[in-house]
Amino acid sequence: MQDVSSLVAEAREGRPRAVARLISLVEGASPQLREVMAALAPLTGKAYVVGITGSPGVGKSTSTSALITAYRRAGKRVGVLAVDPSSPFSGGALLGDRVRMSEHASDSGVYIRSMATRGHLGGLAWAAPQAIRVLDAAGCEVIIVETVGVGQSEVEIASQADTSVVLLAPGMGDGIQAAKAGILEIGDVYVVNKADRDGADATARELNHMLGLGASRDAGDWRPPIVKTVAARGEGIDEVVEALEKHRGWMEERGVLAERRRDRAAREVEAIAVTALRERIGDLRGDRRLEALADRVARGELDVYGAADELVAGVTG
Numbered sequence: 323m324q325d326v327s328s329l330v331a332e333a334r335e336g337r338p339r340a341v342a343r344l345i346s347l348v349e350g351a352s353p354q355l356r357e358v359m360a361a362l363a364p365l366t367g368k369a370y371v372v373g374i375t376g377s378p379g380v381g382k383s384t385s386t387s388a389l390i391t392a393y394r395r396a397g398k399r400v401g402v403l404a405v406d407p408s409s410p411f412s413g414g415a416l417l418g419d420r421v422r423m424s425e426h427a428s429d430s431g432v433y434i435r436s437m438a439t440r441g442h443l444g445g446l447a448w449a450a451p452q453a454i455r456v457l458d459a460a461g462c463e464v465i466i467v468e469t470v471g472v473g474q475s476e477v478e479i480a481s482q483a484d485t486s487v488v489l490l491a492p493g494m495g496d497g498i499q500a501a502k503a504g505i506l507e508i509g510d511v512y513v514v515n516k517a518d519r520d521g522a523d524a525t526a527r528e529l530n531h532m533l534g535l536g537a538s539r540d541a542g543d544w545r546p547p548i549v550k551t552v553a554a555r556g557e558g559i560d561e562v563v564e565a566l567e568k569h570r571g572w573m574e575e576r577g578v579l580a581e582r583r584r585d586r587a588a589r590e591v592e593a594i595a596v597t598a599l600r601e602r603i604g605d606l607r608g609d610r611r612l613e614a615l616a617d618r619v620a621r622g623e624l625d626v627y628g629a630a631d632e633l634v635a636g637v638t639g
């Protein structure tokens with residue numbers, strides 16, 4: 323197997339094969355990941371990450387493809403991660419994405435990758451940020467993360483993007499779904515796609531109304547815009563890009579971008595630390611230390627908190 327440092331060096335030059343290999347290491351939760359992440363760390367932190375969520379078939383991939391076109395026109399290198407949290411394998415369900423984005427397949431300034439996260443240790447929460455780092459290090463200036471959204475995964479991916487775009491379409495009962503899934507709290511930009519269909523205005527109005535019902539905003543707060551698009555024809559996409567740039571600018575001015583990234587990093591470190599701790603404690607099952615503590619608890623010589631403290635001190639010391 324190729325060593326990590328040469329893989330990272332090749333990925334840095336934007337070589338697709340090396341990028342693919344590194345993301346496969348992420349997807350497979352490879353034992354080499356620790357080394358990969360250490361090598362990538364100094365190369366990351368530059369990309370702008372846009373999350374796109376929405377119900378199946380709402381037009382996420384079509385919109386992503388149109389956004390790629392817009393960003394390429396602006397001369398930016400673009401990375402796309404199409405994440406399917408419900409599937410244990412990439413491909414399959416995501417085949418349609420490749421078709422939808424195939425016009426960019428031969429563009430060396432675009433890297434598109436499908437990723438499945440079910441079965442991945444820690445799931446989406448772990449795999450996506452690490453894959454994002456690979457693309458970031460490979461020089462992608464904009465990274466679009468498309469998630470087939472069902473409830474929790476949408477919220478998860480929203481917490482990993484700098485800007486979250488929530489896509490709706492008319493006539494899909496999206497309004498009610500949106501409220502249920504808590505989507506109204508996660509969108510920085512809302513897009514009503516398929517505006518060529520009846521009901522787009524009504525959907526936008528309903529959404530506007532529902533967004534207005536939330537907590538009252540202060541003057542400097544971000545008010546999520548609602549943009550209507552016909553992604554299949556590229557209509558309204560420039561307005562989406564404009565809304566994204568506005569949100570990014572707003573975040574940068576107020577230090578929100580740095581804050582979001584710090585929060586994200588904190589949650590990631592926490593998740594890894596807790597898992598590591600749990601693994602170590604798990605290893606103690608049947609261990610004499612735990613059994614001795616349990617004996618003392620059972621006999622009333624030690625309280626459970628005291629025992630837990632001793633156990634934690636024992637595995638971390």
Ligand SMILES: Nc1nc2c(ncn2[C@@H]2O[C@H](COP(=O)(O)OP(=O)(O)OP(=O)(O)O)[C@@H](O)[C@H]2O)c(=O)[nH]1
Nearest residue numbers: 377378379380381382383384470515516552553554
């Ligand atoms: N009428 C109309 N159809 C659209 C528009 N945008 C996308 N579609 C169609 O809607 C269907 C689904 O589009 P996708 O982009 O695959 O939707 P998706 O949200 O990525 O779907 P999943 O990844 O399966 O959740 C395709 O047949 C598109 O051609 C639009 O603006 N108007």
Ligand SMILES: [Mg+2]
Nearest residue numbers: 382383419468
């Ligand atoms: Mg799709």
